[in-house]
Amino acid sequence: MKFLKLASLDQVYSEYFHRVKPIDETLEVPTLESLGFVCAEDVLASQNLPGFDKSLVDGYAVRSKDTIGASTNFPVMLRVAFEVKVGEEPKRAINENEAAWVATGAMLPEGANAVVMVEHTQRFDEYVEVMKPVAVGENVLRMDEDVRKNELVLAKGERIKPGHLQLLLQLGVERLKVFRRAKVGVISTGDEIVEPFVEKKSLVQVRDSNGYGLVAWLRSLHFEANRVGLCRDDEDELFRTLRSRFDEYDVLVVSGGSSIGARDFTEAAINRLGKPGVLFHGILIQPGKPTVLAIVNGKPVVGLPGNPVSFTISAKFVLIPILRKLENEKDFLFKPSGMVKLTRNVYSRQGREQFIRVKLLVRHGQVWAEPLESETAQVSNLVKAEGVIRVPPDVEGLYEGELAEFYPLWLGW
Amino acid sequence: MKFLKLASLDQVYSEYFHRVKPIDETLEVPTLESLGFVCAEDVLASQNLPGFDKSLVDGYAVRSKDTIGASTNFPVMLRVAFEVKVGEEPKRAINENEAAWVATGAMLPEGANAVVMVEHTQRFDEYVEVMKPVAVGENVLRMDEDVRKNELVLAKGERIKPGHLQLLLQLGVERLKVFRRAKVGVISTGDEIVEPFVEKKSLVQVRDSNGYGLVAWLRSLHFEANRVGLCRDDEDELFRTLRSRFDEYDVLVVSGGSSIGARDFTEAAINRLGKPGVLFHGILIQPGKPTVLAIVNGKPVVGLPGNPVSFTISAKFVLIPILRKLENEKDFLFKPSGMVKLTRNVYSRQGREQFIRVKLLVRHGQVWAEPLESETAQVSNLVKAEGVIRVPPDVEGLYEGELAEFYPLWLGW
Structure with missing residues (x-):
């Protein structure tokens, strides 16, 4: 024992x-106050996101096959049936050889399966010339492409980060069970x-x-x-x-x-x-x-x-x-937040895992670590250190220019 | 303009x-509640730290010159005059050919300028045999070696981290002016x-x-x-x-x-x-x-x-x-927290600085970054990302195995 x-x-x-x-023990907290807690339940998406076929560009929603063969010299002419604003549902479906003007973020009308970017069109009153064909799905975020209904969006044992909040709020999740x-x-x-x-x-x-x-x-x-x-x-x-x-x-x-x-x-x-x-x-x-x-x-x-x-x-x-x-966090050990190059050799006693305090320097897009004096009794260089590098137990040291794992000292998760 | x-x-x-x-505008906060604020004044040390010559080991405080020539075969014999406990002031100075027992952290008596580790001694009642000479200052943290009185310990414009607190508390700084x-x-x-x-x-x-x-x-x-x-x-x-x-x-x-x-x-x-x-x-x-x-x-x-x-x-x-x-932070831009190796090629449009969301993988002591699908419209992969790599504006992309700067997404400072 x-x-x-x-x-x-x-x-x-x-x-x-x-x-x-x-x-x-768990408790329920408002999602808006859940940051930093560990989630105590698997949260499944209650709906698809975006929830509708959404245009990724400003342009014309079309039926892909109507644009086959379109080019600058031989554009395809389509009738602009109506306009779809962001936040509005389309008035109706589009028919053969019709197009609908859609802004970025707007919903595609039924019948449309692609969007021609405005840059590849020319407008003439109620007609538009399409100068480039579009494939099915081009410039469209499908209704379930971001999140599929019933997909796991936050798992039990994950610590809740700002990105989770953004997703949970989009799904209308008002309260969460946390540890x-x-x-x-x-x-x-x-x-x-x-x-x-x-x-x-x-x-x-x-x-x-x-x-x-x-x-x-x-x-x-x-x-x-x-x-x-x-x-x-x-x-x-x-x-x-x-x-x-x-x-x-x-x-x-x-x-x-x-x-x-x-x-x-x-x-x-x-x-x-x-x-x-x-x-x-x-x-x-x-x-x-x-x-x-x-x-x-x-x-x-x-x-x-x-x-x-x-x-x-x-x-x-x-x-x-x-x-x-x-607190039930699934991944409870710290991972290095990257690797750093050493500005000088460091020595270590084999058989021990050594953590050496370092300051980071960024030079020509490379991140260097400057080891601080290694006298453990000093609190003053704890303040100067941004983090530590790890020297594994089975090596005698690391050489100048070698890569080492870096762990920020004070930051969480 | x-x-x-x-x-x-x-x-x-x-x-x-x-x-x-x-x-x-500034305010005064108790040091214990100052974490995360930006300091609004230069804080100078009001005293030396540790403030006294301090033993770094368990052993015998000695006059270095009394140990000259000591070896296993020809040890030097010193009289153990007294003992200094941690948190106590020594009773008196030591004289020639005297030693004082000191624990790690104890104050050296006057006259002593080095400490012989207990491993290199043998005790016989009130005498101790020293089997290795020690140089002046050996195994000693000098009274001002950690922090020197009037030294700058926290500068105006630094964001206060847990390490600063440790130092400020040791110096007895009760309140701080912060922005x-x-x-x-x-x-x-x-x-x-x-x-x-x-x-x-x-x-x-x-x-x-x-x-x-x-x-x-x-x-x-x-x-x-x-x-x-x-x-x-x-x-x-x-x-x-x-x-x-x-x-x-x-x-x-x-x-x-x-x-x-x-x-x-x-x-x-x-x-x-x-x-x-x-x-x-x-x-x-x-x-x-x-x-x-x-x-x-x-x-x-x-x-x-x-x-x-x-x-x-x-x-x-x-x-x-x-x-x-x-908030007056001196270094207000984010620095990368290290470099990561790419698991696959990434492409970028020249002339733009690109930030690609990645997940980190640690393999054989190396930190790898797995680029996530790059569809910007998706909130779901924001949740999967631990951070981003930066592709500088003057390159077309980065190759598998190349090093890239990594920035954690959600963490501060």
Whole structure:
């Protein structure tokens, strides 16, 4: 049952994530307020889109076969029977050798199956000369070409993005069933840690930036998050705090102090909470190694390292994917948002997955990544970084000019 | 004064953006609620960080010169004078041939200038054998190595990210001066457009997805946005709506209908509002060409195309950068988030900047982009796209396997 060992990120993603049970509570929200929630039902289209054969250009709706052989020298002459405005239904069908003027977006009259662009016609009062033949369907968006009735337009487990809204609104979907948001309680620990806005009594005290910073970050990603306590490096105090908050939250996060005993306190306190307790301590990532992963009575409890950079990398690649899985997101792992070329060689220890903070530079249409100084203890270069590149565990490093996977640091999904 | 012509995106970014005057109103917000605002002041560090010489490892703080010549066979013996816990100030300085036990994160005592990792020592009661020499500064983060007092930590014009919060909290910055958010009023137009949740009277009616979708998207990016009206394709009605909302908003957006006269109505209505009026109609981008850009009495008024895909591309690459500039963001244009390899050839019309919707695939550590069907009229593949690749205006297309710039579609900054 227990995996008290250093695990690779892949092992964590399979063995630990396997035990993270998604929330099953759902709620109904107005579609207009559904952005960022994970959809809890398959939404099928209630109608075709556009719902009618629609002209993609300004021109003349015609029967394709009436235009066969048309050319500049031998145009085909058709009678313009009527005009169809956007937002109007055509007055009637068109007959042989008739055409109807249609604007972009207008509905084709019955009988018409193509549109001749206005550029390929010449108008003479109630007649139009067509100088180019059109094939069936040319310049037409068929009634079900965008969306077919009963087609799946939003699947259970997808996080709702602005593009989904556009589609759902076109279909008149007024309310949506979504999974409720994951609730995260963040407990900061460490004898050296003080609240951020108090006068420091000693220069060795450190203001709690990790706990509050994480809460603001998670909220910006649509999760419910609260900073629920600050504990000394004391097993009893941490245990009591965890226990008092346990029922309120879906995940408890212990933001670690940096003292040597901090991890032991954290593990002991978590293990007193319930079974199975700590499953992984230490992940083969750099920075972020001293991450503790537990399951207590079915709920994830996560210990994040105290160092601000390790903290951030571990939150990004371990904690946030846990929250995404909890909220039932199908694809809960981050994908790289592209590749970048390295401005210089980077070295890595084999056997560890390394994440190197970088700044992006765009030069002659190529995206370059400038690795920042790699001292993990520095919070200042966390601010300069736009994201990280990944050095896989099985390589010793990457060369200048080589392509690396890039992950934006702060953005969601 | 007027540029009534088709302009390239670069021209728009220089000639039009030049006339977009940033908002000068500021407000003070608690640092904890500042995420997403643009900072309105240069923030200088009020103290050094970490503020004291800090051990980066568990081990013994020593005077570097006392360890000269130390080796496994000939270790140097030092007296362990005391221990420094994390969050404590050292009891006293260390003297010649003394060491102090320090945990990771603990403060070095005066006299010490390096730390020997515990792995390179052997402890015998109050003595420790050092088996490796350490250089001055080894395993130490100097008191001002992370942040130097009076260093610029957040500049005016930067959008505040979670990383900034971590740094500001460590420095005890409680409140921040920020620029107020840009207010955007969105007016939908089009004879065919109806409110999204009404029963359609005719199958040619189209529910307004662009207006409401844009508002939700802009809000998710921290802007203030409201849908303020729905107008017929009627110059007077649009003019009256624009005029009645003009003072309330920093930018008015006219979400266009698709009828052939819609752009003319929009331009005429905008020009009646004030000077200089419409400056650009039409941008050399595909999709997104029928974009109208005006300045009226110093305020931007933007007409977006009615087609949902054109609408989205134009909002992403024109409207949102305008809002970013209005909010005083220094780098207001989107940068690609990396490069992607194309799974197949894409063709483009020279002279236009083309944005092709793609889905990302990660294969063997490489990020590939699968171009989606390019029918601009389809809202359904807007949902499938994770972003767009850019085909520069001076090329005819890109080949399978070639690298292209990738821009995520929905994410901010």
